[in-house]
Amino acid sequence: IEYTVEEVLENLRExxxxxxxxxxxxxxxxxxxKDIDISKYKFVSIGPMTSKALIKNNLPVDFEAETYNLxxxxxxxx
Numbered sequence: 499i500e501y502t503v504e505e506v507l508e509n510l511r512e513x514x515x516x517x518x519x520x521x522x523x524x525x526x527x528x529x530x531x532k533d534i535d536i537s538k539y540k541f542v543s544i545g546p547m548t549s550k551a552l553i554k555n556n557l558p559v560d561f562e563a564e565t566y567n568l569x570x571x572x573x574x575x576x
Contacts, residue, residue, distance in 0.1 A: 520547075542574060548562075
């Protein structure tokens with residue numbers, strides 16, 4: 499899915515955490531935010547494969563879920 503810069507910025511303004519549920523989501527995000535300052539956000543990964551994609555794209559892994567589901571993400575952020 500491709501988003502306009504305006505759509506991405508609107509969604510980013512409302513959040514402090516960026517949660518990624520797949521490696522492909524990381525790649526898409528990186529492609530759509532090349533000219534956007536994303537340094538203030540905390541990056542949350544659902545698991546090791548997604549974390550590897552964040553690292554590959556030079557993005558931080560601030561939190562990684564131990565169990566690969568939404569409950570695991572919630573626990574990681576706490």
